[in-house]
Each structure stands twice: as structure tokens, then as C-alpha cells.
Amino acid sequence: MSNRPLDQLEATIAARQAAGDADSSYTAKLLAGGVEKIGRKIVEEAAEVVEAAGEPGEPGREHTIAEAGDVLYHLMVLLAHRQIKLSDVESELARRFGMSGLEEKASRSK
Numbered sequence: 856m857s858n859r860p861l862d863q864l865e866a867t868i869a870a871r872q873a874a875g876d877a878d879s880s881y882t883a884k885l886l887a888g889g890v891e892k893i894g895r896k897i898v899e900e901a902a903e904v905v906e907a908a909g910e911p912g913e914p915g916r917e918h919t920i921a922e923a924g925d926v927l928y929h930l931m932v933l934l935a936h937r938q939i940k941l942s943d944v945e946s947e948l949a950r951r952f953g954m955s956g957l958e959e960k961a962s963r964s965k
């Protein structure tokens with residue numbers, strides 16, 4: 856098993872999903888709320904990371920790291936809810952390598 860923190864977090868989320876004990880696990884509680892509850896948290900945390908990124912200096916940088924952690928965690932819970940693996944998202948990102956974001960946007964409007 857990989858010791859990459861994102862892989863370890865994915866495994867923990869999967870274990871909480873399997874146990875389904877919303878009384879002892881925040882992850883299980885979120886999962887029980889479905890797309891609506893998880894999505895609300897992602898939107899909330901996304902706004903917080905953007906706000907933190909606008910804060911100056913090292914405190915702002917540290918705050919941004921903490922809020923980015925919250926966004927990634929909640930996004931991973933949403934992926935687990937939809938039975939999507941981190942590797943599925945990585946494959947999608949790898950597929951885009953070498954493709955300019957501007958070119959991709961232009962190809963969509965053709």
C-alpha cells in the first residue's frame with residue numbers, strides 16, 4: 856500500500872464508508888448526507904481557500920495550505936460517494952497532458 860498521504864486518506868475514507876458509522880465518523884456522517892451535504896461543504900471550503908489565498912505573508916500561506924487540505928478532503932469524500940477513485944481523476948489529468956487549456960476550450964466551441 857502506498858504511503859502517499861492522498862492514497863492513505865482514500866483508504867481511510869473507504870474504510871469509514873464501509874463501516875457507515877455516522878456517530879463516530881465525520882466522513883460517514885458526510886457520506887450519509889449525499890451530494891447535497893458533501894457539495895455544500897465543498898462550496899464552503901472552496902470559498903475559504905480563495906479567501907485565505909488573498910491574505911498576506913506567511914500566515915496567509917499557512918492558512919491557504921490548511922484550507923486547501925479541507926477542500927481536498929471534502930472533494931475526496933464526494934469522489935468516494937460516486938465510487939470514483941483518485942486514480943480515475945489522475946488518469947483524466949494525464950489524458951490532458953500536452954493539451955493547452957486554451958486549445959481545449961477552443962475545440963469545444965467548434
Ligand SMILES: N=c1c2ncn([C@@H]3O[C@H](COP(=O)(O)OP(=O)(O)OP(=O)(O)O)[C@@H](O)[C@H]3O)c2ncn1[C@@H]1O[C@H](COP(=O)(O)O)[C@@H](O)[C@H]1O
Nearest residue numbers: 864867868871879880881882883884896899924925928929
Ligand atoms: N482530513 C480530514 C478532514 N479535514 C477536515 N475535516 C473535518 O471537516 C470539518 C470542516 O468543517 P468546518 O471547519 O466547517 O467545521 P464544522 O462547522 O464542524 O463542520 P459542519 O458540522 O458544518 O459540517 C471539521 O469537522 C473537520 O474536522 C476532516 N475530517 C476528517 N479528515 C480525515 O478523515 C479521517 C477520518 O475521519 P473520521 O471519519 O471523522 O473518523 C481523519 O483521520 C482525517 O485523516
